[in-house]
Amino acid sequence: MRLLLVEDDNHVAAALSAVLTRHGFDVTHARSGEEALQALVPEGAGFGVVLLDLGLPDQDGYEVCGKIRKRTSTPVIMVTARSDVRSRIHGLNLGADDYVVKPYDTGELLARIHAVSRRSAAGEAPEPGGSALSLGPVHIELPTRQVSVDGIVVQLTRKEFDLLALLAQRPGVVFRREQIISEVWRTSWEGTGRTLEVHVASLRSKLRMPALIETVRGVGYRLVTPAA
Numbered sequence: 001m002r003l004l005l006v007e008d009d010n011h012v013a014a015a016l017s018a019v020l021t022r023h024g025f026d027v028t029h030a031r032s033g034e035e036a037l038q039a040l041v042p043e044g045a046g047f048g049v050v051l052l053d054l055g056l057p058d059q060d061g062y063e064v065c066g067k068i069r070k071r072t073s074t075p076v077i078m079v080t081a082r083s084d085v086r087s088r089i090h091g092l093n094l095g096a097d098d099y100v101v102k103p104y105d106t107g108e109l110l111a112r113i114h115a116v117s118r119r120s121a122a123g124e125a126p127e128p129g130g131s132a133l134s135l136g137p138v139h140i141e142l143p144t145r146q147v148s149v150d151g152i153v154v155q156l157t158r159k160e161f162d163l164l165a166l167l168a169q170r171p172g173v174v175f176r177r178e179q180i181i182s183e184v185w186r187t188s189w190e191g192t193g194r195t196l197e198v199h200v201a202s203l204r205s206k207l208r209m210p211a212l213i214e215t216v217r218g219v220g221y222r223l224v225t226p227a228a
Contacts, residue, residue: 001048006036033059069095075116136226167223176220
């Protein structure tokens with residue numbers, strides 16, 4: 001798989017490239033946001049994953065993430081020293097598919113790369129029967145993967161849509177964390193649990209309906225049908 005590594009520190013990039021190459025990746029190194037954007041022309045340029053460090057010299061990493069998402073659907077994994085949930089949600093809102101927090105374990109990074117690449121290669125998560133779901137003011141168009149609240153379209157990332165569509169199949173029914181991770185992320189790796197929490201928080205924020213997805217402590221999540 002071709003991987004675009006966006007990292008301004010040459011020493012870090014060299015060490016990481018060596019590890020990734022040993023694991024079978026064809027790594028291209030971009031040292032700035034502009035180099036990364038140029039490398040992704042034409043659309044995606046055949047890369048399977050973009051590994052994007054947010055601390056770039058020429059542009060804000062979040063801004064680069066947003067530009068990448070406008071140009072290509074290639075999965076983006078953010079690498080950040082910011083561990084707070086708000087920063088992670090901001091990245092997901094801009095279209096990132098996942099994130100790793102520095103300092104990270106190489107095994108964790110490889111697992112996340114493989115998870116997002118499998119997700120992309122396999123296509124989107126299976127959608128429930130029918131072409132649309134309406135849950136109070138929330139309307140989900142499955143064929144176009146479009147979500148609106150009170151008629152206003154809400155932009156969701158691929159995983160956010162898949163998560164919402166999964167829960168919306170059976171409103172009121174509790175989905176176990178393991179089941180959600182298996183169906184949306186197509187993995188059983190336990191490290192995905194924190195990613196699930198961040199995606200749930202992002203959905204609550206974007207839809208402006210914090211009570212829509214209820215946390216069932218120790219079990220998982222369920223969608224609570226809102227009043228029309």
